Amino acid sequence: MGSHGNNLFGAVSSSVEAVTRPFHCDAISQQIRTFIQMRTNLKVVDNSGAKRVMCIQAKSGKYGAKLGDTIVGSVKEAQPRGKVKKGDVVYGVVVRAAMKKGRSDGSEVQFDDNAIVLVNNKGELIGTRVFGPVPHELRKKKHLKILALAEHIV
Amino acid sequence: MRLEKCWFCSSTIYPGHGIQFVRNDAKYVSVRSDFLGEFEENVSLLRSKIQEHIFRFCRSKCHKNFKMKRNPRKVKWTKAYRRLHGKDMTQDSTFELERKRNRPERYDRNMAEQTLKAIPLITKIRHHRLQKHITDRFVLPLQFVVCWTMKRFSSLINATPIFDRHKPGKKKELERDNKELEQDINMLPKKVISKVETLKMKVQVIPPQTQENLMEE
Numbered sequence: 001m002g003s004h005g006n007n008l009f010g011a012v013s014s015s016v017e018a019v020t021r022p023f024h025c026d027a028i029s030q031q032i033r034t035f036i037q038m039r040t041n042l043k044v045v046d047n048s049g050a051k052r053v054m055c056i057q058a059k060s061g062k063y064g065a066k067l068g069d070t071i072v073g074s075v076k077e078a079q080p081r082g083k084v085k086k087g088d089v090v091y092g093v094v095v096r097a098a099m100k101k102g103r104s105d106g107s108e109v110q111f112d113d114n115a116i117v118l119v120n121n122k123g124e125l126i127g128t129r130v131f132g133p134v135p136h137e138l139r140k141k142k143h144l145k146i147l148a149l150a151e152h153i154v
Numbered sequence: 155m156r157l158e159k160c161w162f163c164s165s166t167i168y169p170g171h172g173i174q175f176v177r178n179d180a181k182y183v184s185v186r187s188d189f190l191g192e193f194e195e196n197v198s199l200l201r202s203k204i205q206e207h208i209f210r211f212c213r214s215k216c217h218k219n220f221k222m223k224r225n226p227r228k229v230k231w232t233k234a235y236r237r238l239h240g241k242d243m244t245q246d247s248t249f250e251l252e253r254k255r256n257r258p259e260r261y262d263r264n265m266a267e268q269t270l271k272a273i274p275l276i277t278k279i280r281h282h283r284l285q286k287h288i289t290d291r292f293v294l295p296l297q298f299v300v301c302w303t304m305k306r307f308s309s310l311i312n313a314t315p316i317f318d319r320h321k322p323g324k325k326k327e328l329e330r331d332n333k334e335l336e337q338d339i340n341m342l343p344k345k346v347i348s349k350v351e352t353l354k355m356k357v358q359v360i361p362p363q364t365q366e367n368l369m370e371e
C-alpha cells in the first residue's frame with residue numbers, strides 16, 4: 001500500500017489501466033479507460049478551491065462511477081483561500097470521464113481526462129464557475145446548474 | 155441530426171456509429187456580437203467562446219490511428235492525403251452545397267423542397283466529375299506514352315514481319331527476295347562464291363561429327 005500511495009500523488013489516475021503495449025505505439029495513447037473507483041484522482045474544474053480530489057466511494061455503480069455520476073472524495077490538493085480545504089470529505093459530480101459513455105443515438109463520447117465539480121450532499125454546487133467542456137448527460141441526471149454555468153456543452 | 159465527417163478519413167459518420175473524443179484545449183475564440191444578433195439578447199457584449207477540439211471517428215481504425223498520433227495527411231488511404239496529393243478532386247462547385255454554414259437558415263418550405271430535390275442530383279454530378287478526374291489521371295499520361303512509343307519505334311514496327319503476317323502476297327515477296335539474293339551471290343567473283351559454298355559445307359558436316367564423338371564417349 002505504501003508504494004501505491006507514493007505513485008498516486010498528482011499524476012497517476014487509477015481509473016486508467018495499462019494494457020499490453022503494441023510495439024509501434026505510444027503506451028499512454030493505447031490505454032483502456034475504466035470506471036472511477038476508490039483511489040482515483042480527479043481534477044476539480046470549478047472555483048470551489050480544491051484542485052485534486054481522490055475518490056473514496058462511487059455513490060452508484062457496482063464497478064465505479066461513470067460520466068454524470070456522483071462520488072465521495074477526499075480533497076488532496078487545494079488552493080490556499082477557498083471554500084474547501086485539504087483533507088475535507090466532499091461530494092462531486094463527474095463531468096468528464098476518460099471512459100467512453102454511450103449515448104441514446106448510438107454514438108459514444110470520451111474526454112481527455114477525469115474531472116469533477118464539487119457538490120454538497122443535497123446536490124447543490126459549492127463553486128460558482130465551471131471550466132471546460134461538459135456533456136449533456138448531466139441534463140438527465142438533473143444537474144442543470146452545472147449545465148447553466150458550463151462554457152461548452154458537448 | 156447531422157452527418158459528421160470522420161476527422162481521420164473524412165468519411166461520413168451516420169448516427170449510431172463512431173466515437174467522439176473531446177479534448178479540452180481551451181482556445182478562446184471571440185465571436186462578433188453582430189453575428190449573434192439574431193438570437194442573442196445583449197448584442198453589445200462581446201462574448202468569448204471556447205473551442206474545444208471534438209474529434210469524431212467513423213470506426214475504431216481511424217480512432218486507433220489517431221491515438222497512434224498519425225497524421226492523416228501522410229496516411230495513404232485517407233481523403234486528406236488524396237486531396238493533398240491531387241489524387242482526388244479538390245475544387246469544384248459541387249462542394250459548395252456541403253459547406254458548413256454556421257448561421258441557421260430560417261425555414262422556408264419551397265427552399266427545403268428544392269434542396270431535397272437538388273441533393274441527389276448534385277451528388278451524382280460530383281461523382282461523375284470525380285470519376286473523370288481519376289480516369290484523366292491515368293488516361294492522359296497513357297495516351298502520351300502510346301503516342302511516344304509509336305513515334306519512337308515506328309521504323310521497327312513497320313519492319314518486323316509479325317505485323318505483315320496476314321498481308322496477302324507475302325509469300326511471293328519472300329520468293330522474289332530469295333531469287334534476288336541468289337542472283338547477287340552469282341554476280342560475286344568466283345573466290346567469294348567458293349568460300350560461301352565451303353561455309354555451307356562446313357555447316358552441314360559438323361552435326362555428324364558430334365554424333366560420332368558422342369558414340370566414342
